[in-house]
Amino acid sequence: MYEGAIQDLIDELGRLPGVGPKSAQRIAFHILSADPADVGRLATALRKVKELVRFCTTCYNVAESEQCRICRDPRRTEESICVVEEPKDVVAIERTGEFRGKYHVLGGAINPLEGIGPDNLRIRELLARLGTGAVKELILATDPNTEGEATATYLALMVKPMGIDVSRLASGLPVGGDLEYADEITLGRAFEGRRAV
Amino acid sequence: MYVRRVELINFRSYERVEVDLDPGPSVLVGRNGVGKTNLVEALGYVATLDSHRVATDVPLVRAGAASAVVRCAIVHDGRELLVELEIVPGRANRARLGRSPVRRPREILGALRMVLFAPEDLELVRGDPDQRRRYLDDLLVARLPRFAGVRADYDRVVKQRNALLRTAYLSRKVGGTRSQDMSTLAVWDTHLARHGAELLAGRLELVAALGPHVAKAYDAVAAGRGAAAIAYAARLGDGLTPDRPALEQALLDRLAERRVAEIERGTTLVGPHRDDLALTLGDLPVKGYASHGESWSVALALRLAAYDLLRADGIEPVLVLDDVFAELDTGRRERLAELVSGSAQLLVTCAVPEDVPAALRGARYDVTPGEVHRAPAA
Numbered sequence: 001m002y003e004g005a006i007q008d009l010i011d012e013l014g015r016l017p018g019v020g021p022k023s024a025q026r027i028a029f030h031i032l033s034a035d036p037a038d039v040g041r042l043a044t045a046l047r048k049v050k051e052l053v054r055f056c057t058t059c060y061n062v063a064e065s066e067q068c069r070i071c072r073d074p075r076r077t078e079e080s081i082c083v084v085e086e087p088k089d090v091v092a093i094e095r096t097g098e099f100r101g102k103y104h105v106l107g108g109a110i111n112p113l114e115g116i117g118p119d120n121l122r123i124r125e126l127l128a129r130l131g132t133g134a135v136k137e138l139i140l141a142t143d144p145n146t147e148g149e150a151t152a153t154y155l156a157l158m159v160k161p162m163g164i165d166v167s168r169l170a171s172g173l174p175v176g177g178d179l180e181y182a183d184e185i186t187l188g189r190a191f192e193g194r195r196a197v
Numbered sequence: 198m199y200v201r202r203v204e205l206i207n208f209r210s211y212e213r214v215e216v217d218l219d220p221g222p223s224v225l226v227g228r229n230g231v232g233k234t235n236l237v238e239a240l241g242y243v244a245t246l247d248s249h250r251v252a253t254d255v256p257l258v259r260a261g262a263a264s265a266v267v268r269c270a271i272v273h274d275g276r277e278l279l280v281e282l283e284i285v286p287g288r289a290n291r292a293r294l295g296r297s298p299v300r301r302p303r304e305i306l307g308a309l310r311m312v313l314f315a316p317e318d319l320e321l322v323r324g325d326p327d328q329r330r331r332y333l334d335d336l337l338v339a340r341l342p343r344f345a346g347v348r349a350d351y352d353r354v355v356k357q358r359n360a361l362l363r364t365a366y367l368s369r370k371v372g373g374t375r376s377q378d379m380s381t382l383a384v385w386d387t388h389l390a391r392h393g394a395e396l397l398a399g400r401l402e403l404v405a406a407l408g409p410h411v412a413k414a415y416d417a418v419a420a421g422r423g424a425a426a427i428a429y430a431a432r433l434g435d436g437l438t439p440d441r442p443a444l445e446q447a448l449l450d451r452l453a454e455r456r457v458a459e460i461e462r463g464t465t466l467v468g469p470h471r472d473d474l475a476l477t478l479g480d481l482p483v484k485g486y487a488s489h490g491e492s493w494s495v496a497l498a499l500r501l502a503a504y505d506l507l508r509a510d511g512i513e514p515v516l517v518l519d520d521v522f523a524e525l526d527t528g529r530r531e532r533l534a535e536l537v538s539g540s541a542q543l544l545v546t547c548a549v550p551e552d553v554p555a556a557l558r559g560a561r562y563d564v565t566p567g568e569v570h571r572a573p574a575a
Contacts, residue, residue, distance in 0.1 A: 110381055110384070111357065112357050112358070112360035112361035112364065112381075112385075113356060113357055113360040115364070117381060118380065118381060145353075146350055146353040146354055146357065146388070147357070149388065150354075150357070150381070150384050150385060150388055153384045153387055153388065154380075154381055154384045157383065157384065183304075184342035184343060184345070185342070185343060185345060185346035188341075188342065188343025188346060189343070189346065191343075
């Protein structure tokens with residue numbers, strides 16, 4: 001145990017995800033020995049993130065104003081919406097450059113074990129967006145695990161009767177890798193989901 | 198496939214021991230309690246990442262040591278592969294394949310394939326249905342690794358669905374009705390039926406393939422009172438065929454029928470997680486009717502059948518028979534020897550070497566507390 005401020009810092013850092021007691025200590029001493037200007041910038045960044053960042057009122061992605069950058073972009077089509085669990089999934093899909101529609105961030109997935117049902121997600125807000133008639137296509141890009149699949153099925157059941165095309169991202173082999181290195185579960189699923197060429 | 202060399206450090210009673218093994222039969226001889234089973238348990242751990250004797254890793258590590266290491270050189274198709282596993286109780290195990298560490302210990306599964314029969318296997322016959330479901334599912338995964346995913350998905354869906362039913366049950370008890378919860382139940386139903394049908398079909402196909410092997414093995418090791426048979430006992434009813442779409446529909450129908458009961462009980466009552474493997478001798482169920490000797494023979498037959506089936510698939514696992522021959526009379530010993538002769542590698546443990554038929558007496562190892570020595574060839 002250290003005294004006062006340094007131990008406070010170690011304790012706070014240790015609360016962060018992925019940071020154990022040893023790393024917390026290392027980071028704390030790094031900060032202690034760093035240039036005051038650098039530490040000042042870090043402190044400002046931490047404060048600003050809580051003060052300035054809000055959630056987009058349309059898609060619930062992180063934003064710095066009423067609407068996020070993507071929802072404000074007039075070049076993007078209103079006709080298709082891609083549904084994801086978290087803001088970081090938006091960033092991942094944006095990196096592909098493939099998708100020119102808009103997003104909807106649910107804020108998680110249906111997970112009864114953690115007490116999360118459709119009420120706790122932004123599903124009502126999604127249905128309201130779809131109700132305007134402008135949207136033709138819904139792409140379900142929730143995680144390919146049990147909870148993500150259940151959420152996708154739930155949304156498909158709700159949305160299909162509205163006459164909107166609903167699709168689910170494919171799952172299979174990573175591109176650029178070697179077949180031999182794929183684990184047997186992924187490879188087995190890719191086999192099941194094979195398509196004609 | 199065979200294990201050419203095994204090295205244990207701080208595993209159970211062994212501080213450090215190295216044993217060189219040959220293909221074909223080997224016999225580990227020693228008094229009770231000297232550590233014969235510890236040696237095969239270590240190999241079993243490398244094969245399945247699990248002990249057949251204990252549920253936690255703590256007893257596997259020698260008192261006073263922080264971790265145990267099991268190192269094996271496995272020869273498969275003329276190539277040697279080095280597998281190393283460090284068992285650290287309460288933390289993630291560490292594994293190496295060849296000389297390089299792997300990201301997850303799971304990646305060493307398949308490097309050593311092994312079928313182990315041990316006295317604990319009597320539970321396969323006498324224990325609860327979950328023992329027999331585990332036997333089937335483990336074998337299913339050994340034949341078709343894809344089923345590891347199916348099994349994990351199915352278990353997860355049942356867990357989530359149970360959590361949902363429990364909340365519904367609790368909110369009913371306090372008088373409220375939450376229709377919102379119930380709207381997602383339909384979603385979990387479709388997933389339960391989809392993964393459940395997949396698992397069910399896999400098990401049905403497996404039981405059909407396994408049946409003749411069980412009958413043959415039991416015939417060899419039992420004193421010959423009636424034939425042993427296995428049948429998949431599904432809650433959905435008899436006469437199921439491994440037709441996935443039909444099974445999926447049958448599960449959905451049954452879920453609809455049992456909806457009220459499920460909400461009343463707050464748990465999932467439909468699906469392959471409640472099925473069993475029915476074991477019969479002649480016309481009678483084994484459980485409750487068979488003698489100790491018969492039950493034991495059925496358990497042995499189940500393991501031998503698994504071994505036979507894997508061999509028929511072209512997988513040549515290592516076979517381990519822990520403390521088997523003492524329970525058999527001379528005639529049955531000879532028949533068992535005939536059944537398992539030609540194994541790529543067979544490891545037999547016993548207290549009295551004369552119990553092992555001459556045909557299986559390969560290299561002999563004397564096991565004393567903390568030590569294993571190869572006996573000079575006679």
